[in-house]
Ligand SMILES: NC(=O)C1=CN([C@@H]2O[C@H](COP(=O)(O)OP(=O)(O)OC[C@H]3O[C@@H](n4cnc5c(N)ncnc54)[C@H](O)[C@@H]3O)[C@@H](O)[C@H]2O)C=CC1
C-alpha cells in the first residue's frame with residue numbers, strides 16, 4: 001500500500017513559474033494536487049518567495065533557466081511526468097523586439113516540445129491566449145464566442161502572432177512518439193485578460209489614479225465588453241487539465257480551451273473599477289472624454305515617438321495603436337468546453353475573486369515600487 005502510494009507521486013515542471021500566472025499555478029499545485037511528489041519551477045528570474053515553499057512536504061526545485069536555451073529546457077524536463085508551459089514574453093507595448101518575442105514564445109515552446117519528446121515526458125499543458133483568436137486587426141467583435149465560433153483571426157502584432165504559432169506547434173505535437181514509444185498528449189488553454197493578485201497593469205492604473213488625485217478618465221465606450229478571468233481560476237484550470245490529460249487523453253489531446261469563470265462582462269475600464277473603486281478611485285465620464293479619432297491620433301503619435309526615441313530611450317506607454325484596438329473591441333467568451341471535457345468549475349466565485357483582488361491592489365498600491 002505504501003509502495004503504491006509512493007509509485008503514484010508525480011514530477012511536475014512549471015515553466016515561467018515565477019510570473020503572475022505561474023506563481024498561482026505553482027501554489028495551486030502545492031495546495032490541490034495530491035499526486036505531486038516534486039515540483040520544478042523553471043524561470044529566467046526566480047522569485048525569493050520560492051524559498052518558503054521549500055519547507056513543505058513536496059520537494060520544490062527552483063531552476064533558473066531560459067526557454068530559448070534548448071539544453072537548459074531539456075535538463076529541466078528530464079524525468080518530469082507533466083509540463084505546464086506558461087513562460088512567455090507578454091509584450092504588447094513595444095518593450096521587446098519582435099525577434100525576441102518570437103524567440104521566447106515560439107522557439108521557447110518548440111524547445112519545450114522537443115525536450116518532452118527526447119526525454120519521454122508525455123503530458124504538456126500550454127498557456128495560450130485569447131489573442132490567438134482575436135480581436136482581429138479589423139476590429140470585429142467576438143461576442144459570447146466559444147472554441148468553435150467562426151472568427152476571422154488576422155494577426156500583425158508580434159505577440160498574438162507568436163502565441164498563435166506556438167499554440168499550433170503544441171497542438172500539432174499531440175500524438176508524437178516520445179522517448180520510450182508512448183504518445184505525447186498536449187492541450188492549450190486560452191485565458192482572456194487575466195486579473196488578480198500580481199496583476200501589474202492593474203497596480204499601475206491604481207498608482208496612476210492616485211497621482212491624478214483619485215481620478216481616472218474614461219477613454220473607451222462602456223458598451224465595449226471584455227471577458228476577464230480571475231488568475232486563481234486560470235491556475236485551477238491548468239492544474240485540472242494537467243491532472244486529467246492522462247485519463248482523458250483521447251478526448252483532451254490536441255484540444256484548445258478558453259479559460260472562463262463567473263467574472264462579469266464589462267468594458268476594460270469599468271471592470272477595473274470593480275477593484276479600483278473600492279480603493280478610492282473614480283472613473284470620470286459616462287462616455288469617453290476624448291473623441292475616438294483623437295485617441296487614434298495619440299496612439300499613432302506614441303508609436304512614432306517610440307520609433308524615433310528607440311536609439312536613445314525606451315518609450316513604451318500603455319496607449320498604442322494595438323492596445324487601443326484591443327481595448328476598443330468587444331471580446332467575450334461563453335463556453336463550457338472545459339467543464340464538459342475535464343470537469344472544470346471555477347474554484348473562486350466572482351465575489352471571492354473581487355475581494356482578493358481589491359485587498360491586493362490596496363496593499364500593492366501603497367507599498368514601495
Ligand atoms: N496576463 C494575461 O492577461 C494573459 C497572459 N497569457 C499568457 O500567460 C502566460 C503567463 O503570462 P503572465 O503571467 O501574465 O506573464 P508574466 O510576464 O508575469 O510571466 C511570464 C514568466 O515567464 C518568464 N519568462 C519570460 N521569458 C522567459 C524565458 N526566456 N525563459 C524562462 N522564463 C521566461 C518570466 O520571467 C515570467 O516569470 C504567458 O504565456 C502569456 O502569454 C495569456 C492570456 C492572458
Ligand SMILES: C[C@H](CCCC(C)(C)O)[C@H]1CC[C@H]2[C@@H]3[C@H](O)CC4=CC(=O)CC[C@]4(C)[C@H]3CC[C@]12C
Nearest residue numbers: 090092129131192193219268318319323324326327
Ligand atoms: C493596456 C490596455 C488598456 C489601456 C487602453 C487605454 C490606453 C485606452 O486606456 C489593455 C486593454 C486590453 C488588454 C489586453 C487584453 O486583456 C488581452 C491580453 C491577453 C494577453 O494574452 C496578454 C495581455 C493582453 C494583450 C492585454 C494587454 C493590455 C490591454 C491591451
